[in-house]
Amino acid sequence: MGSDVRGVAAGLCLLVASFGGxxxxxxxxxxxxxxxxxxxxxxxxxxxxxxxxxxxDSDSGGAGGGTDANVDGAKVTKDAxxxxxGATWKSSLRVCWNDPNCTRALAIGxxxxxxxxxxxxxxxxxxxxxxxxxxxxxxxxxxxxMDNIGVISHSSPIQLYExxxxxxxxxxxxxxxxxxxxxxxxxxxxxQKLDDVLxxxxxxxxxxxxxxxxxxxxxxxxxVLAKNAQDFAFIEANTGDxxxxxxxxxxxxxxxVINVGSTIADVxxxxxxxxxxxxxxxxxxxVALNGMAATKIHPAGMHTFTYDNSDTATQSDLKAHFDQGYxxxxxxxxxxxxxxxxxxxxxxxxTPP
Numbered sequence: 635m636g637s638d639v640r641g642v643a644a645g646l647c648l649l650v651a652s653f654g655g656x657x658x659x660x661x662x663x664x665x666x667x668x669x670x671x672x673x674x675x676x677x678x679x680x681x682x683x684x685x686x687x688x689x690x691d692s693d694s695g696g697a698g699g700g701t702d703a704n705v706d707g708a709k710v711t712k713d714a715x716x717x718x719x720g721a722t723w724k725s726s727l728r729v730c731w732n733d734p735n736c737t738r739a740l741a742i743g744x745x746x747x748x749x750x751x752x753x754x755x756x757x758x759x760x761x762x763x764x765x766x767x768x769x770x771x772x773x774x775x776x777x778x779x780m781d782n783i784g785v786i787s788h789s790s791p792i793q794l795y796e797x798x799x800x801x802x803x804x805x806x807x808x809x810x811x812x813x814x815x816x817x818x819x820x821x822x823x824x825x826q827k828l829d830d831v832l833x834x835x836x837x838x839x840x841x842x843x844x845x846x847x848x849x850x851x852x853x854x855x856x857x858v859l860a861k862n863a864q865d866f867a868f869i870e871a872n873t874g875d876x877x878x879x880x881x882x883x884x885x886x887x888x889x890x891v892i893n894v895g896s897t898i899a900d901v902x903x904x905x906x907x908x909x910x911x912x913x914x915x916x917x918x919x920x921v922a923l924n925g926m927a928a929t930k931i932h933p934a935g936m937h938t939f940t941y942d943n944s945d946t947a948t949q950s951d952l953k954a955h956f957d958q959g960y961x962x963x964x965x966x967x968x969x970x971x972x973x974x975x976x977x978x979x980x981x982x983x984x985t986p987p
Contacts, residue, residue: 741771873894
């Protein structure tokens, strides 16, 4: 692809609101994201320098809301066996992520560590940059091709600011070979298969999977299990999608973050699910927690999670989310987010920060 085309596309990236702010959501993912397909405090004290409240052996980090529950007559457990040797919060969701007593602040790179001028959102380069920036996890977008292969793509049809050569094409009408022949902009990197990204990030980062169509949750669950990635990849879903997810085969082998947006009443709905596979509850950053993390959400066995979609968020802006009680902060600007996390963890004497 010529540099002139890439330059035009990069300019479009600067003109189009990034994969957050000005776009409207109809998917099962964060309420500020785009989709055309439709779907989907610091609680507790720490006895360990890594911020975890419980042990990390047979109980796999503890479970503030109980380690198991009966859901529709079936036992659902929060933890599954001993941790792999050397496991950390970047390689296993059973270290800190599923323990609401863990005081470690966690930073997620939304789409990786990307920028309008490059690397491209969701690209391998952006994911590698997130690792280099010391993020704890990344959020990536999952769609399925006509031959039922999971690929990493935010939009369908693909938008011009995502790819010039595949602009206007629908992922679900293409084969995996065709999708992975598309080139991202800025840059010239090919779209990836989900399998390949899971292999690349194994042991390096936790992965938040934004499944863009709620009809694809079952495929994604089986995809993650086939790659034995359930210990580091979790699925995001809306409150209304989760009951249907619990009817899918093997759903209880994965972890979930449930997004309630700004609908505070849904906090009680999610707590009422009493499902230990829900390890995080996501609210919009405009929602003032007012102590709700420590008094309600942590006791129910979940961390608090928010996504700040501002492309100009500062370290101070992102630190403010942690300070008001959000345990996990996702951001389009990874480096300031990591800097905020480090500042918060240092204040909490959590090491490494």
